[in-house]
Amino acid sequence: MDSTQERPQAQDLPFNVFAKACPSRGTLEHVTGRWGTLTLGALHEGSLRFNELRRRVDGVSEKMLSQTLHALERDGLVHREAQPTNPPRVDYELTPLGHEVAERLLSLIHLLEGRMTDVLSARERYDTTRGDL
Amino acid sequence: MDSTQERPQAQDLPFNVFAKACPSRGTLEHVTGRWGTLTLGALHEGSLRFNELRRRVDGVSEKMLSQTLHALERDGLVHREAQPTNPPRVDYELTPLGHEVAERLLSLIHLLEGRMTDVLSARERYDTTRGDL
DNA sequence: CGGTATCCCGGCCGATACTG
DNA sequence: CAGTATCGGCCGGGATACCG
Numbered sequence: 001m002d003s004t005q006e007r008p009q010a011q012d013l014p015f016n017v018f019a020k021a022c023p024s025r026g027t028l029e030h031v032t033g034r035w036g037t038l039t040l041g042a043l044h045e046g047s048l049r050f051n052e053l054r055r056r057v058d059g060v061s062e063k064m065l066s067q068t069l070h071a072l073e074r075d076g077l078v079h080r081e082a083q084p085t086n087p088p089r090v091d092y093e094l095t096p097l098g099h100e101v102a103e104r105l106l107s108l109i110h111l112l113e114g115r116m117t118d119v120l121s122a123r124e125r126y127d128t129t130r131g132d133l
Numbered sequence: 134m135d136s137t138q139e140r141p142q143a144q145d146l147p148f149n150v151f152a153k154a155c156p157s158r159g160t161l162e163h164v165t166g167r168w169g170t171l172t173l174g175a176l177h178e179g180s181l182r183f184n185e186l187r188r189r190v191d192g193v194s195e196k197m198l199s200q201t202l203h204a205l206e207r208d209g210l211v212h213r214e215a216q217p218t219n220p221p222r223v224d225y226e227l228t229p230l231g232h233e234v235a236e237r238l239l240s241l242i243h244l245l246e247g248r249m250t251d252v253l254s255a256r257e258r259y260d261t262t263r264g265d266l
Numbered sequence: 267c268g269g270t271a272t273c274c275c276g277g278c279c280g281a282t283a284c285t286g
Numbered sequence: 287c288a289g290t291a292t293c294g295g296c297c298g299g300g301a302t303a304c305c306g
Contacts, residue, residue, distance in 0.1 A: 015246040018171060020192035024249045028242065032165035034298085038151060050268050059153035061300055066269065076255025087267045088306080097251060100244055108237040109161065113148040115230055116157045122209025167278090183288055194280055199289065220287045221286080 027075050035060050035068040037105050040094070043078065044102040047093035077101055160208050168193050168201040170238050173227070176211065177235040180226035210234055 015024040030036050035057065042048065042056045054065055069092060072078040077098035082090045094102055112119070148157040163169050168190065175181065175189045187198055202225060205211040210231035215223045227235055245252070 013246050015249040017242050017246060018175065018189060018191055023253065024246050027245055027249065027252050028170065029167060031241070031245065032170055034162060037161065037165055042151065056151065058151055062269070063271095063301090064299060067299090074256050074259040075252045076259075082268090086306095088269085090268060097248055100248075101241065104237060104241040104244060108164070108234065108241070109150050111233055111237060112160055112164065113146050113150060113157050115233075116148040116160065118230060119160050119208050120156065123207050126207040126209075195289070196281090196291095197279060200279090215288090219286095221289085223288060 030068075030071045030075055031077070031101055031105070033068070035064050036072060037109070039065070039068050039072065040077065040098065040102040041106055041109055043092060043094050044099065044106055047081075047091045050090055050092070053092060072098070163201075163204045163208055164210070164234055164238070166201070168197050169205060170242070172198070172201050172205065173210065173231065173235040173238055174242055176225060176227050177232065177239055180214075180224045183223055183225070186225060205231070 016022050017024045017028050019025070031040065038057045038060070039053065042053060048056065050065070050069075053069075054060060054062065057065065060068075069078060069080070073080050076095055079093050079095050079098075080090065081093070082088065149155050150157045150161050152158070164173065171190045171193070172186065175186060181189065183198070183202075186202075187193060187195065190198065193201075202211060202213070206213050209228055212226050212228050212231075213223060214226070215221065
């Protein structure tokens, strides 16, 4: 409210993602990371097994999927449920917080998918007007 | 379910971010990239000059900010307005599409900032239960 | 099936110096 | 002020092999 406030856009929350040292920035990067976004988006429909997820997120390697899932599980966005059967079966599903995050991510994804023609034509304009410098 | 259906969650849009080759994935990565998210978030309040932006997005280097701005401008999310004065003055502002994107990003950011205590305690639980392996 | 371990390369990214 | 140029380190991330 008063002029001592440094960040007009922030509420009085203790966490500020624009500050380099804030832990929220790390979590934001897990969530918006290359594979984090797609993994959370894929899990929004329901729980999936490791290899189902791998097929769904086209192009992800075992290593990166595993790594991404660990980070998201650690942050409390994904729940891992392993059944000690043989062959093993492990299901991944979103936690309630994970769902809230995924909703916002999907909102962004759908917006972009729906506006890609605009993006593509913007690129073309940019490339042609800059190409002849 | 049946083999003709590849993506249950997608509408019949031509762009599918889950497919490796889809150009929408590239744009998603510009937007959700390490600096893309913060840059768009910072510009949501209003137009900013290069160095204002740099101060606002704590930790970004000149190089990365410049690079990020170019990518976002090319995708039609940011508009660059240069005045040929001396000293030079350049203002960056969001396009209408950029605003729509930034809104969704800020929704995500605010959610995370507000729930970081949950995230932090989830991490602690994860680390302690896994630490004694 | 559901992962982990290891190797290793490209490019992300920061630091520094320079230009208009 | 608003960038570009260049160098170099570090690490994201793919390939492969292996384990329970």
